[in-house]
Amino acid sequence: GLHFTLRSRDGYERWRDPFLLAAILIPILALIGFAVGGREAGRMTMAPDIITDAQIVMFNQNVTWAKTIFYGLVGGFVAFVGIREIRVRTTRQITVRFVGHGVRKLAPGATVLEMFRRFGIPHAALCGGRARCATCRVLVLDGGDGLPPPGPNEAKLLRRIAAPDRVRLACQIRPRDDLQVQILLASRLNPTTPSQLETDANIGKRGLTVVVADLRAFSDLSARQLPQELIGLLNRFFDEMAQAITAHGGRIDAFYGDGFMAVFGLEGTPARSAQTAIAAAADIVRAVEALNREFGAALPLPLRIGIGIHSGQAITGAVENDSLGRRDITVGETVAVAMQLELATRRVLADILVSEDTIRASGRSYRGTTSLKITIRGREKPLSAVGFASAPELADAVDDSGAAEPTLIEATVAAAPDAVEAGAGGDGFAPAPVPEATTSEEPAPVKPRRTPRRKATAKAPDDPAS
Structure with a gap:
């Protein structure tokens, strides 16, 4: 809940990993404390002469296992963050040019829409990146040959809006090589804000x-x-x-x-x-x-x-x-x-x-x-x-x-x-032509107020006040 509340705020990106570590440690520490406290309470209720050496050894083994699991999880998380950081720094980076928004270098794997969000580039994405609205479409100016062909959902949506060949959905393309794109529908609204999500729901x-x-x-x-x-x-x-x-x-x-x-x-x-x-x-x-x-x-x-x-x-x-x-x-x-x-x-x-x-x-x-x-x-x-x-x-x-x-x-x-x-x-509306009856017989007319009945073959008067 805190992540989805704070993810659209400036400066949250650099605090995301520490918050994630705290989110993992707090419940683990709580469970360990609950288990240890329960065992301590159990020992306090027992008479000293009832506690055997075997029970003390078993209790110490359980505490050792709990500490091992805890430190293993913490170490695994730290190792994961470190390996990911090393991989990002050593992996080949691609250059993406956003027309009107500068040049960015980053590791391949992210969609163009995710790049927009990461670098704070204004864009439209009413459906949240699910290939349903086509508002995130971009014009690929260079590097389009290295992109994979559109998937079924993207191809269907592009056909529906009669998009040209070089138009793609930013939420569906993951560039592996250098790319140059131009945003077709820019937006001042951040697509991750609650206001935008509420608009999409309506x-x-x-x-x-x-x-x-x-x-x-x-x-x-x-x-x-x-x-x-x-x-x-x-x-x-x-x-x-x-x-x-x-x-x-x-x-x-x-x-x-x-x-x-x-x-x-x-x-x-x-x-x-x-x-x-x-x-x-x-x-x-x-x-x-x-x-x-x-x-x-x-x-x-x-x-x-x-x-x-x-x-x-x-x-x-x-x-x-x-x-x-x-x-x-x-x-x-x-x-x-x-x-x-x-x-x-x-x-x-x-x-x-x-x-x-x-x-x-x-x-x-x-x-x-x-x-x-x-x-x-x-x-x-x-x-x-x-x-x-x-x-x-x-x-x-x-x-x-x-x-x-x-x-x-x-x-x-x-x-x-x-x-x-x-x-x-x-009267505030465009005028409509006078309807004419096509039958020669007199139909049952709509009964007017303060107006005599007229035959179906007669034209209605042009004066709207009548």
Whole structure:
């Protein structure tokens, strides 16, 4: 424990061997003292006339054997350290040139990653040198011909990142001849510090449910509100949203101006995460309706919100820098699809769009709902989603006994953006094209609030406030 605590501190290297000697001697001395003390106590409890000469001779022999073993262990350790030091000084040394970090001479046998750590050269190694992350990769500029070929794990990882021929993993190569390498991913973090190990433990790919929400027509609202009133309204809005998310076990990952993204499923089962995400979305809509009642005439137009929910595999981890500190993030296709579902809510006149992947994961069915068959660029198969015009409609539609096959509406949504551009589309997100129904018959539309029903063949209005 002391070794793993102190190994990253400066100056510990020269005290490591004495500490190792103490770690070996202390338990041995304790055991010898325990044995000798026990025998002494046994002799004290016996009457002097009971102790025979044979017992005294046996006791002295045991003490002699204990001393012999003790001094033998100490001598063996000293001999080991001495032989190792002589071997290091007499063994042929190799020269390793680290581009930008000087030249080092050392005995062969260590990996390049171990050399980085020994000489204090900044580097990245999120997996700790187990050939899993490829962050320790280096470019071999000279001496690569003398390196052994990549092993199965290294070769598989290099193929996965499409690495050039001269790129190798520093944790897997043990140079026997002179070498020159260049670090490709330098890091200011020491990979042996607890902070780095904690970051590595949080990185992973898991099944999550992502909720993306955004206020409708926020540009029009901000143009008619005083700055102080607008910021106060946003503070109140985000406070209500945070309470709705955390009450159901979710985590808010990011705020996008007048919108936010939350994730569910960091703990618990996929079914539980889908159920809590849908329940949180209903509470979000109710909270927005409560804000409309509270602010009333102070708002030039009522608040409306669009929510997209999707379940699937996503990558979670943490990023850290000096200006922003440490932040948990969630990225992946699941996040992008949830964003596109939120964009589609304003086109189909629904407050909530839930993908059928989330419906399926929740283990519940919803009666009387309309399923939208949405085509998203970048995906071969269309995405089916269920729309709800209000929180009461979502609550009333729950049917644990099963539901009939919903009506499908063909719609097209723009490709999922990799990043959200502030101010795009007037609402903090990039605008999506208006979906058009491809059937000539009138499907069962999603029931809008304060908006009359429209035929499937008609285009949705371009005004997001409607």
